[in-house]
Amino acid sequence: MSAADATILLVDDHSVVREGYRSVLQKQPGLRVIAEAADGAEAYRLYKSETPDLVIMDLSMPGIGGIEAVRRIRQWDKAARILVFTMHENAGFAVQAIRAGARGYVTKTSPPESLVRAVKDVLAGKIAISPDIDHELALSRISGESSAADVLTPREFEVLRLLLAENTTEEIAETLHVSPKTVANLHSLIKDKLGVGSDIELVRLALRQGILTEVDLGEA
Amino acid sequence: MSAADATILLVDDHSVVREGYRSVLQKQPGLRVIAEAADGAEAYRLYKSETPDLVIMDLSMPGIGGIEAVRRIRQWDKAARILVFTMHENAGFAVQAIRAGARGYVTKTSPPESLVRAVKDVLAGKIAISPDIDHELALSRISGESSAADVLTPREFEVLRLLLAENTTEEIAETLHVSPKTVANLHSLIKDKLGVGSDIELVRLALRQGILTEVDLGEA
DNA sequence: GCAACGTCGTGAAATTTTCCCGGCGTTGGT
């Protein structure tokens, strides 16, 4: 392990997956895994104490998720290099991750070589995006599916989040200190803006765009 | 590699995860990974040609999913030993997997030792279930959350699946050759039987119970 | 045979969704 080795922090809540990362990266000269974390909070803590050259970060994790972890790390170190490596092939997640400050986005379906290449690219200062995600992004542009976070006003987005949570119209009206009528109006307006006809479609859209993640369901 | 080694087929659509499996299992004497598959169809094909002693199977995969792959393999070989190893910590998935013929269910959050132990248990003819899933199952018994597949009649379940797909009431009526009114009635009855008040809750329940999986969304 | 149940449908009441409207405050440009 030469002093010139690039140091890496692995973040994934599945230990077997971390094992896989390590196995792949070990074969590459010049790379050294110096720490591992199983959730966002631990990742943040370890980044501050170890200041690795690169973080490889999963998104779906209990507690503080990957996106939030990216945000926090970047807030602490504007120069942090974070490569998101996740199962989610949705363009929505990629957009969120990059906006949060990630320098790369690679899906887990990619072959190991792609991960290695992305690692090297990010270390070299480049931005690395999976080809399939590039394609997804292009498609979402073409199909014109509006990103909820973009077309909705803050208030509308807030109502959307609460709707997806599990609250009834009345409960949401209660928490927001407005009349149930307003919530119903916003609910209708949101569906209109997002171009969906039913609540079921609304939930599907939210899942696609990563507003609601499957792991959230456990907390119900 | 002695002739007494237990042969293993790995099934997971993420190559890095397979890398992790292999790395963990390699350290164990008496185990030998002889093949890998990235989806259910390939798993079925490889099982028939290789007849391994054990299959380690992921659930979320493109095309033919893990549950269906388990079913097919067991149909071809009633003695097949399949260990499901997945990220899903929902009891619903575990129930489905076991009913389909899996001999074990371990979540990816479990430490590598748990995987190794489960592999040995299943090879020894035992049933291996993660402690966290045991707990989940106990909770779902206590909370009395009705399993959709159990309380719903076949017809109701069919309508539920179509509702979750993306169809409108009219489209479903069309495909089932019944009046839209009947579909609406069933829709209402389903929500009543499952004890949910809104469509949004309905989707959440379906996700928890594995009737709808996040990967299905891509096909929308 | 008949009781129980699943399936399909009607009709009418109850509720919700949707659309249109106005008021109010903030922002930004002229």
Next chain:
DNA sequence: ACCAACGCCGGGAAAATTTCACGACGTTGC
């Protein structure tokens, strides 16, 4: 300072949906 544009809040009423009660029909099982 003014006005226009927009976000936010909710009322009212029409339109659509959800829900409930009810009956018919066939099948199953005692």
